[in-house]
Amino acid sequence: MSVIEIRDLVKIYDGSAVEVTAIDNVNLNIDAGEFTAIVGPSGSGKTTLLNMIGGLDSPTSGSIIIDSVDITRLKSKQLIDFRLNNIGFVFQSYNLIPVLTAAENTSFVMELQKREKSLINERTKSILTDVGLSAKMNSRPNQMSGGEQQRVAVARAMASGPKFIIADEPTANLDTKNTEKLLDMMEEMNEKRGITFIFSTHDQRVISKAHRIIVLEDGRIIKDEKKQ
Amino acid sequence: MDRILSVSWKNVWRNKKRSLIVITAVMLGTAAGVFTSGLMNGWVDQRIRSVINIEQSHIKLYNPDFLKNEELTNYIKGVAPLEKYLKVNNKIKGFSKRIKIMAMAATSRGNTGLMLLGVNPDEEMVVSELYKDIVPDGGQYLDNNKPGGIFISDKTAETLHTKNKETGKYKLRSKIVFTFTGKEGEMISQSYRVCGIFKTSNTAFDQMCAFVLDKDLRSAIPLNENEIHEIAVILNDNSDLSSVKDDINKRFPNISALDWKELAPDAGMMSEYMYIYYMIIMGFILFALAFGIINTMLMAILERGKEIGMLMAIGMNRSKVFKMIMLETVFLTMVGAMVGMAVGWLLITITGKTGIDFSSVEEGFEAIGWSSVVYPNIPAGFFFGVTLMVVLTGIAASLLPARKALKMNPVEALRTDN
Structure with missing residues (x-):
């Protein structure tokens, strides 16, 4: 069953001098539980596509239907609430709140969702244990390595119970060892918890782990391959 | 404790040096305002006591x-x-x-x-x-x-x-x-x-x-x-x-009964309006300090563009972003103001006992009925008024930085280096 349905998606950046078509008539379905990599060279439209799927950017035309809701039709406030309850984000440079501990960063989204305190505490512990950071719960970002910070970012993305997690170049700032650890952890979460991951990358190590690879070039899908 | 509240408080201390400069400025301004008000109030109190206990009494009765x-x-x-x-x-x-x-x-x-x-x-x-x-x-x-x-x-x-x-x-x-x-x-x-x-x-x-x-x-x-x-x-x-x-x-x-406020209108007016006057002094001081606070908060917002973009991306709505920045500004202002009020109160308490001697200009003071030795004092209610003004200043000073933050586009903010 498709969790994301993208129909005739177009994104044109209307600059002062030149018009740039970043996404050119993309049609795509992503099913629940997929572990999908969107790959392509720089400027191919990977981040633009992910931003639109995540409701951070609006398309010029076309629709993005997530769980029967066309998010291109939602108003700004509705879109913020939709993101809070349905989409998890992992960014290239971790983007944790530096004044909060790993546990506080993880529970932050659930607090925004106004969940019960006991549930928040329980879920925070469980997720941080799953990502291998039970010993670092009370550490602040500056007391953790890049790999650990990115695992907290994944934990935060998972905490809200999203329909899928978008990860934009999640391993770009990590060394080989930490990249391996992060990918193994994400794959485990995908298998164990059935979480749908969509990540953009041009890192071969990530591409090799993906179950489905979508290749973008000049804003168009030129290849969509599912591994057996 | 509300997470936004705790994040705002912790954010105040992210750049300790910068925050301490603003806090010190607010502290000095508030202490100066409180002490000046205490000094004025000491004079006014002495003048009113003199009017009632020596010059006029409370009420005078005449044909x-x-x-x-x-x-x-x-x-x-x-x-x-x-x-x-x-x-x-x-x-x-x-x-x-x-x-x-x-x-x-x-x-x-x-x-x-x-x-x-x-x-x-x-x-x-x-x-x-x-x-x-x-x-x-x-x-x-x-x-x-x-x-x-x-x-x-x-x-x-x-x-x-x-x-x-x-x-x-x-x-x-x-x-x-x-x-x-x-x-x-x-x-x-x-x-x-x-x-x-x-x-x-x-x-x-x-x-x-x-x-x-x-x-x-x-x-x-x-x-x-x-x-x-x-x-x-x-x-x-x-x-x-x-x-x-x-x-x-x-x-x-x-019989015509006249009270001391009618018999000594200058003292009557002072007793009625001095509180407003003190608040105007504090208002001017806080107004001037607000520009420093706005500048500091704008710098903080620009530095944290990426973080604010992330918060908006993960689902923090506009009112919560506004609340976070507003609380941070109010905390920054309140810390300085609280210390300033304490310093002002301490100065008033000490000089209220020892008195401040203006004997060198005694004649000038006494010509207008004011004592040359003043014992500063301030009513407790004044501090409530100042606290309220500080909170309002904090809220007002947060409007511009908050507006700046709310205008941020998450996608663009996430692309920035900060």
Whole structure:
């Protein structure tokens, strides 16, 4: 069953001098539980596509239907609430709140969702244990390595119970060892918890782990391959 | 604790150096404002105390005609029932009946015009603390057992040369001759011997008034027991001022009761409006400080563009982003203001006990009725007012930075280096 349905998606950046078509008539379905990599060279439209799927950017035309809701039709406030309850984000440079501990960063989204305190505490512990950071719960970002910070970012993305997690170049700032650890952890979460991951990358190590690879070039899908 | 609240508090301390600079500026500004207000309030309080306890009392009662024309024969009518009322009213601490005439005072070396007040010391000492203001080596207050004495000010002593200019010593028991108009317009001369010298913080009062025993003045004119011009009333509590005054005016239509605010409008106005004045001082200080706070918060927002973009991306709505920035600004302002208020309060407490001596400019102060030694003080309610103003300043100062943050596009903010 498709969790994301993208129909005739177009994104044109209307600059002062030149018009740039970043996404050119993309049609795509992503099913629940997929572990999908969107790959392509720089400027191919990977981040633009992910931003639109995540409701951070609006398309010029076309629709993005997530769980029967066309998010291109939602108003700004509705879109913020939709993101809070349905989409998890992992960014290239971790983007944790530096004044909060790993546990506080993880529970932050659930607090925004106004969940019960006991549930928040329980879920925070469980997720941080799953990502291998039970010993670092009370550490602040500056007391953790890049790999650990990115695992907290994944934990935060998972905490809200999203329909899928978008990860934009999640391993770009990590060394080989930490990249391996992060990918193994994400794959485990995908298998164990059935979480749908969509990540953009041009890192071969990530591409090799993906179950489905979508290749973008000049804003168009030129290849969509599912591994057996 | 609310997470937004705790994040805002922690954000204040992210750049300790920058925050401490703003906090120090707010602290110094607030401390200066609080202390200045305390100093002003000390003066005003002393002025009001002087007006009530020395110059005017709480309420004065007159024959309405006497207020228009201070004729000797414009006595208070119906003294007996009025006196009975004043004695039984438990809001009234005491009262003093006075004879009041304009007279020319003369010695062999000088003369001056004076308001001569005939008083009974036993009554007078209940309504006026003037007997406490006797200068060193300045004799003593009026005594019913020592007729013929006069209680004059240091200024009058200088004018009438009953004070040795070189040694500063007073010529006690020296004679002053008074000339004034009698009931029928005849000129009356009467001499008194200086029994005591007083000095208040109000030069104008000192230059104007001299006190003698009422019975001495009564026999000179002559007047009977019920022929008086003024009754000075002192209350147990200043808050009963209006009710007592209104009650007297209602019960005794032939009497004009005036309270100290009407008798000394300058002090009355100060008591009514000084609180607003202090708040205006604090308002100006906080207004100036707000620009520094805005600048600091704008820098903080620009530095945290990526983080704010992330917060918006993960689902933090606009009102929560606004709340976070507003709380951060209020905390930044409040920390400085709280320390500033504590420092201001400490300065007021210390100087309130030791006093601040402005003797070098004594004459200037006393010419307008203000004491040259001031004891700063401030009511507790003032701090509530300042706290409210600080919170409002924090909220107002957060508007521009918050607007800047809310205008951020998450996608663009996430692309920035900060």
